[in-house]
Each structure stands twice: as C-alpha cells, then as structure tokens.
Amino acid sequence: MNLKIPIETSARHIHLSQQDFEILFGPGSRPTFFRELSQPGQYACKERLTVVGPKGRFEKVIVLGPCRSHTQVEISVTDARRLGIPSVIRQSGDLDDTPGCLLIGPSGKVQLEKGVIVAKRHIHMTPVDAIRAHVKDNDIVFVITTSYERSLIFSDVVVRVDPSFSLAMHVDTDEANAFANEDHPTGVILKLFNGHTYSLQTWADELQAGIDR
Numbered sequence: 292m293n294l295k296i297p298i299e300t301s302a303r304h305i306h307l308s309q310q311d312f313e314i315l316f317g318p319g320s321r322p323t324f325f326r327e328l329s330q331p332g333q334y335a336c337k338e339r340l341t342v343v344g345p346k347g348r349f350e351k352v353i354v355l356g357p358c359r360s361h362t363q364v365e366i367s368v369t370d371a372r373r374l375g376i377p378s379v380i381r382q383s384g385d386l387d388d389t390p391g392c393l394l395i396g397p398s399g400k401v402q403l404e405k406g407v408i409v410a411k412r413h414i415h416m417t418p419v420d421a422i423r424a425h426v427k428d429n430d431i432v433f434v435i436t437t438s439y440e441r442s443l444i445f446s447d448v449v450v451r452v453d454p455s456f457s458l459a460m461h462v463d464t465d466e467a468n469a470f471a472n473e474d475h476p477t478g479v480i481l482k483l484f485n486g487h488t489y490s491l492q493t494w495a496d497e498l499q500a501g502i503d504r
C-alpha cells in the first residue's frame with residue numbers, strides 16, 4: 292500500500308530571528324499567533340512585512356512563528372524574478388551564499404545580506420511513515436501527483452524525517468500551479484531505478500546522449 296501524501300502549497304513567507312523581529316516590530320515585541328500550520332508547533336503570525344528587492348517589492352508578506360536562530364525568506368522562482376534577485380534553491384537553514392533583500396516593518400528595517408531562498412521541495416514525515424514508505428531522512432525521491440489533466444512527477448524531492456513532523460509534502464506556488472493544484476492534492480513516492488536515488492538531470496543528460504536505462 293503506497294503512502295498517500297497530502298501536498299501543501301507554501302506561499303511566500305518569512306521566518307525571523309528574535310533580534311530582527313524586535314527591530315521590525317519594536318523592542319520587546321513577540322510574534323502574535325494567527326493560525327496553526329500543518330507542522331506541529333508552527334504557526335502563521337498576524338505580523339506582516341514588506342520584502343524589497345532591486346526590481347520590485349511584495350507587501351504584507353506573512354511571518355511564521357516561532358522565531359528561529361536565523362532570518363529566512365522563502366519565495367518562488369517567479370517571486371525572485373519580480374524582486375530582481377537570483378533564485379537559489381536550498382533546504383531550509385542552508386543559507387550560505389544566498390541573496391539578501393530589504394525587510395520593512397512598522398518599527399524599522401533590516402537589510403539582509405543573505406537568507407532569501409527558493410525552498411527545495413520536501414516531504415515532512417514521522418519515523419513510522421518513513422518505515423512504511425521505505426525511505427530515510429535526506430533521501431531524494433520522485434513523487435507522482437494527482438491532478439486533473441496535468442499530473443506531474445516531481446524529482447529531487449527531499450525526505451525529512453522527525454518525530455515532531457506531520458506527513459505533508461511542501462511545494463511552492465510555482466510548483467503547485469505546474470500540476471494544476473486541486474483543493475486537496477496528494478502524491479505518492481514513485482520507486483524508479485529500483486527505488487534508488489537518481490538525479491533527473493543525469494537521467495536527462497543520458498537520454499540525450501542515447502543511453503537508455
């Protein structure tokens with residue numbers, strides 16, 4: 292039986308360090324709970340910020356809580372184009388050599404030197420889910436999605452396993468629109484190459500070079 296994975300769309304959002312939070316929203320201020328997210332302990336805040344790049348800006352971008360050790364802005368490739376910054380695909384927290392941006396809040400501004408990423412698509416799951424799906428933390432898998440007329444196989448999907456997680460695949464708005472995202476889309480992990488990890492880029496290069504697997 293394949294594990295049916297709910298696919299959730301992450302719109303652009305911001306994680307803030309406590310220090311940056313206080314610069315933007317005032318000394319001593321703390322995130323205000325707005326609503327729960329699917330991952331336990333994570334929540335959307337009432338606070339909103341303006342994100343500014345060389346070519347454009349986004350107003351009222353949602354802040355997620357709780358505060359983290361480093362400020363991180365997550366956007367889509369389309370968003371990066373509109374801001375005029377490079378789109379760098381990374382796992383959450385891997386912020387070296389990523390572009391920055393300007394954040395504007397009601398009480399101040401923060402010029403980020405780095406921290407703007409396009410999140411690498413990923414699946415959150417518990418250790419029990421991982422056993423059922425025959426995968427482990429940091430595995431790279433293929434996921435085939437349900438859709439109407441536009442199903443898609445995503446490659447390069449990172450598996451993240453932690454007891455605190457709840458089963459969900461996270462994609463950004465570009466990725467969701469690419470498979471004509473329904474109300475409650477789901478996907479299953481596809482075992483290609485005998486279930487071994489394989490880079491789709493390598494596969495594409497091989498096919499173009501006439502190598503058939």
Ligand SMILES: [Zn+2]
Binds near residue numbers: 413415461
């Ligand atoms: Zn996630």
